[in-house]
Amino acid sequence: MEEPDKHTEQKNKLSTSKGEIVIxxxxxxxxxxxxxxxxxxxLDVKRGxxxxxxxxxxxxxSVAIQCIVGMLVPDGGTLTVFGEEVSGMNEKQLKQLRIxxxxxxQGGALYDSMTVRENLEFPLxxxxxxxxxxxxxxxxxxxxxxxxLLDAIDKMPSDLSGGMRKRVGLARTLIVKPEIMLYDEPTTxxxxxxxxxxxxxxxxxxxxxKTTSIIITHDMECARITADxxxxxxxxxxxTEGSFEELKKSKEQxxxxxxx
Amino acid sequence: xxxxVIPGWKKWLEGSGDQVIFLKGFFRxxxxxxFEWSEFVRQxxxxxxxxxxxxxxxxxxxxxxxxxxxxxxxxxxxxxxxLPKTLAVSIVREIGPIITAIICAGKISSGIGAELxxxxxxxxxxxxxxxxxxPVQYLVVTxxxxxxxxxxxxxxxxxxLGLIGGFLAINITSxxxxxxxxxKCIASLDFTDFLPAFIKTIFFGFIIGFIGCYKGYNSNRxxxxxxxxxxxxxxxxxxxxxxxxxxxxxxxxxxxxx
Ligand SMILES: Nc1ncnc2c1ncn2[C@@H]1O[C@H](COP(=O)(O)OP(=O)(O)OP(=O)(O)O)[C@@H](O)[C@H]1O
Ligand SMILES: [Mg+2]
Numbered sequence: 175m176e177e178p179d180k181h182t183e184q185k186n187k188l189s190t191s192k193g194e195i196v197i198x199x200x201x202x203x204x205x206x207x208x209x210x211x212x213x214x215x216x217l218d219v220k221r222g223x224x225x226x227x228x229x230x231x232x233x234x235x236s237v238a239i240q241c242i243v244g245m246l247v248p249d250g251g252t253l254t255v256f257g258e259e260v261s262g263m264n265e266k267q268l269k270q271l272r273i274x275x276x277x278x279x280q281g282g283a284l285y286d287s288m289t290v291r292e293n294l295e296f297p298l299x300x301x302x303x304x305x306x307x308x309x310x311x312x313x314x315x316x317x318x319x320x321x322x323l324l325d326a327i328d329k330m331p332s333d334l335s336g337g338m339r340k341r342v343g344l345a346r347t348l349i350v351k352p353e354i355m356l357y358d359e360p361t362t363x364x365x366x367x368x369x370x371x372x373x374x375x376x377x378x379x380x381x382x383x384k385t386t387s388i389i390i391t392h393d394m395e396c397a398r399i400t401a402d403x404x405x406x407x408x409x410x411x412x413x414t415e416g417s418f419e420e421l422k423k424s425k426e427q428x429x430x431x432x433x434x
Numbered sequence: 435x436x437x438x439v440i441p442g443w444k445k446w447l448e449g450s451g452d453q454v455i456f457l458k459g460f461f462r463x464x465x466x467x468x469f470e471w472s473e474f475v476r477q478x479x480x481x482x483x484x485x486x487x488x489x490x491x492x493x494x495x496x497x498x499x500x501x502x503x504x505x506x507x508x509x510x511x512x513x514x515x516x517l518p519k520t521l522a523v524s525i526v527r528e529i530g531p532i533i534t535a536i537i538c539a540g541k542i543s544s545g546i547g548a549e550l551x552x553x554x555x556x557x558x559x560x561x562x563x564x565x566x567x568x569p570v571q572y573l574v575v576t577x578x579x580x581x582x583x584x585x586x587x588x589x590x591x592x593x594x595l596g597l598i599g600g601f602l603a604i605n606i607t608s609x610x611x612x613x614x615x616x617x618k619c620i621a622s623l624d625f626t627d628f629l630p631a632f633i634k635t636i637f638f639g640f641i642i643g644f645i646g647c648y649k650g651y652n653s654n655r656x657x658x659x660x661x662x663x664x665x666x667x668x669x670x671x672x673x674x675x676x677x678x679x680x681x682x683x684x685x686x687x688x689x690x691x692x
Pocket of ligand 2: 235236280
């Protein structure tokens with residue numbers, strides 16, 4: 175008698191969690207000195223969704239996602255992740271939150287005094303505090319295989335190309351299986367073929383690990399491949415949102431200008 | 435005029451406040467669980483072992499030069515037999531510690547400043563923090579403790595090589611057996627020469643690591659700030675070394691040298 179009950183309960187949980195809002199941003203403001211970078215940012219991201227953020231350089235896209243992980247403290251507005259206000263968190267809560275969020279930096283940010291293997295082990299031993307070397311090895315190999323760089327495992331970051339660094343950076347963030355991924359220009363500075371590979375990889379990882387993602391990019395090919403929804407940022411505000419196709423056909427000159 | 439002076443002071447005060455906060459962060463993380471032993475040992479090797487040659491050579495030359503410079507003066511006073519004692523006291527109390535510390539400020543403090551500065555610029559420190567790891571514990575605590583531990587050891591090495599340098603100088607100009615020379619050196623030293631000097635090298639080591647880490651960790655974004663961090667680490671650490679030296683001399687002369 176009890177069995178089916180449990181089942182439906184679980185199913186309900188799953189279906190509600192599907193449409194659940196994991197990142198809720200409303201009226202976010204951030205200034206540096208007299209320079210107002212974020213004026214009024216609002217965005218809701220649902221679980222499992224890929225949201226692409228477009229915008230000219232220097233508009234504050236990086237600043238916005240840095241607020242989400244608590245690297246920068248906003249001056250106003252609300253910002254909740256998994257239903258909790260980020261600015262109200264203490265050190266310990268912030269750390270717990272950061273474990274659940276992966277952040278891919280614009281330059282990959284590999285630790286250049288460590289080999290690829292040590293780079294990947296670092297979050298496992300320092301953040302998840304894993305002790306079992308067999309499990310650690312296995313997870314390192316699995317995630318490196320996922321980004322197609324298994325043979326670079328003992329190389330130093332300085333021996334890798336730009337595209338390889340980005341992929342290792344991606345592997346290092348994915349290795350802890352984050353629920354949210356924030357990508358800061360994952361394909362900038364790469365050739366079209368490698369860019370496409372990375373974009374496909376992002377999509378694949380979303381499927382495999384069921385992550386929710388915010389992807390900042392200037393690369394329309396990357397946006398086309400990865401986006402469930404797109405928003406455009408200009409002068410500290412999100413001015414439009416819609417699917418790739420919708421924005422491509424937009425009547426506004428400014429929006430269309432991103433597409434060619 | 436006043437407007438020009440006040441911002442300078444304000445900046446200086448703000449900087450001091452930041453340093454105090456950084457210092458608090460260091461102490462909070464020293465006693466937190468999960469000390470990074472292997473990184474500490476690696477830093478001791480990087481910082482200490484790789485400076486042995488430089489410190490040793492410099493101290494050796496200083497001892498040699500000091501002996502050659504002292505000799506004529508002592509002969510004038512008819513006190514040539516005092517040379518080993520004078521050498522031993524000046525090297526152990528002052529020359530050894532200060533030469534080692536200044537060399538380490540130039541080599542180690544700037545090295546740490548540049549290393550952490552470039553980690554900051556390339557967002558490695560941010561990446562560490564955002565991943566939920568603790569960059570202060572991993573990067574800062576290990577380095578500061580490594581310098582605090584290694585600079586006194588390097589100073590001991592510097593003292594010994596300085597005395598050997600002095601012996602060489604004496605041996606060139608007159609015929610003194612090494613046994614007699616070192617016997618005279620050691621006999622002329624006591625606990626009150628050695629202890630304050632040793633204690634101050636611990637502070638030197640700490641300040642060398644601390645300033646290097648502080649400057650590197652708090653450098654701005656942009657590649658030129660790496661050079662800036664390294665440079666101001668050397669300048670600030672050297673300045674602090676002389677300030678500490680002056681303070682320790684005052685205290686130890688009150689306590690020991692009446
Ligand atoms: N930590 C900081 N301190 C001071 N100003 C900052 C800081 N971070 C960013 N800014 C400023 O905020 C503005 C927006 O920067 P941001 O890096 O978010 O731009 P972006 O939209 O990501 O541009 P890009 O596409 O070139 O990466 C810039 O003018 C920058 O100078
Ligand atoms: Mg950016």
